[in-house]
Amino acid sequence: MKAPSHILQTIADGLDLIANRWTLSILQAAFQGCCRFDDFLSQTGISRATLSRRLEELTHHKILIKTPSDHPRRFLYVFSERGLELLNASLLARELEAAWSGQAPRPLKHTSCGHAFKAKLICQHCKEELHDKDITWQQLAHGRDELQELNQLQALSINGQGKRPRESAVFKNSTGDNKQSIVANIIGDRWCLLIIIANLLKVERFDDFLKLLNIAPSTLNARLKLFQEQGLMVKQQYQDNPPRFNYQLSKKGLMAGRFISELRQWILAGDEQGKAIGSQLIHKTCGASLQQQLVCGHCNETPQSEQLFSK
Ligand SMILES: [Zn+2]
Ligand SMILES: [Zn+2]
Numbered sequence: 001m002k003a004p005s006h007i008l009q010t011i012a013d014g015l016d017l018i019a020n021r022w023t024l025s026i027l028q029a030a031f032q033g034c035c036r037f038d039d040f041l042s043q044t045g046i047s048r049a050t051l052s053r054r055l056e057e058l059t060h061h062k063i064l065i066k067t068p069s070d071h072p073r074r075f076l077y078v079f080s081e082r083g084l085e086l087l088n089a090s091l092l093a094r095e096l097e098a099a100w101s102g103q104a105p106r107p108l109k110h111t112s113c114g115h116a117f118k119a120k121l122i123c124q125h126c127k128e129e130l131h132d133k134d135i136t137w138q139q140l141a142h143g144r145d146e147l148q149e150l151n152q153l154q155a156l157s158i159n160g161q162g163k164r165p166r167e168s169a170v171f172k173n174s175t176g177d178n179k180q181s182i183v184a185n186i187i188g189d190r191w192c193l194l195i196i197i198a199n200l201l202k203v204e205r206f207d208d209f210l211k212l213l214n215i216a217p218s219t220l221n222a223r224l225k226l227f228q229e230q231g232l233m234v235k236q237q238y239q240d241n242p243p244r245f246n247y248q249l250s251k252k253g254l255m256a257g258r259f260i261s262e263l264r265q266w267i268l269a270g271d272e273q274g275k276a277i278g279s280q281l282i283h284k285t286c287g288a289s290l291q292q293q294l295v296c297g298h299c300n301e302t303p304q305s306e307q308l309f310s311k
Contacts, residue, residue, distance in 0.1 A: 007274055014267030017061060018086070019260075021188025022046050022054045024093065025181065030064065030083075031090045031305065035076045058083075079305075085266055087305050088294040091119045092259045097183045099255055100230065111307045113299035120297040121258055125288035132254040135261065135290060136282040137200045182230070187256065191215060191223050196249065196256050199233070204246040227253065261292060
């Protein structure tokens with residue numbers, strides 16, 4: 001089933017709201033227990049003005065709720081029910097961070113089974129564990145529908161106009177230090193995110209990225225170089241004269257797909273029409289439209305936020 005343009009716009013808006021480096025950092029901090037402005041400030045290293053703006057935005061979209069604290073002029077920011085549903089995305093971001101940075105995160109304990117928590121993704125339909133290679137991104141099951149994908153990607157890049165990060169913004173935050181995670185820096189960079197999505201949709205050639213994303217060659221080059229440096233993409237020559245290359249996410253890079261599809265699932269679940277349409281991704285192994293489910297690798301139960309504690 002094709003997604004109407006309303007849905008594509010909803011996905012683009014949702015990604016715009018969540019998948020930026022500031023909001024990703026704020027949400028990670030909130031899941032680690034931050035709820036005061038000053039705690040967010042020290043935990044994320046985001047500038048005061050940006051933090052304030054992003055918290056207002058999350059409050060406006062009812063992901064966080066701003067409530068009075070015991071101090072007359074200070075507020076607490078706590079998750080709404082809808083915000084709490086970002087837990088799975090947050091756990092996947094944590095896993096992605098570990099894989100991409102090579103540093104193990106602080107272990108979490110799943111209190112309901114008593115074991116160390118390790119996230120496992122299963123297909124809600126067949127209950128089998130999901131592997132990144134077994135997910136078919138939109139439309140590919142019945143041939144490429146470039147027009148639809150083009151629309152979707154362009155909606156996202158059009159949304160981002162005016163807010164596009166400067167070239168130098170990759171891997172730096174507004175204060176110039178590097179407190180933020182590699183995931184926030186890469187998924188939170190609009191161009192990096194678009195390139196990853198395009199690649200998941202099997203756009204692999206330099207010229208196709210240019211055409212589809214409406215991106216400047218130097219910007220594209222810089223991002224592709226970054227992906228290779230981080231071991232997230234591999235470059236392969238497919239033509240000798242003149243030399244032409246294609247780019248593919250590595251095994252490590254492909255892991256971004258689980259996070260992005262989780263976010264997409266969360267966005268669609270918040271929209272009546274989106275709910276009816278489903279994810280439009282397909283689990284190759286069973287052929288069902290993909291609804292991914294995150295469970296504890298030990299007990300196979302879906303964890304609740306109050307059952308997860310840092311050890
Ligand atoms: Zn399945
Ligand atoms: Zn468990």
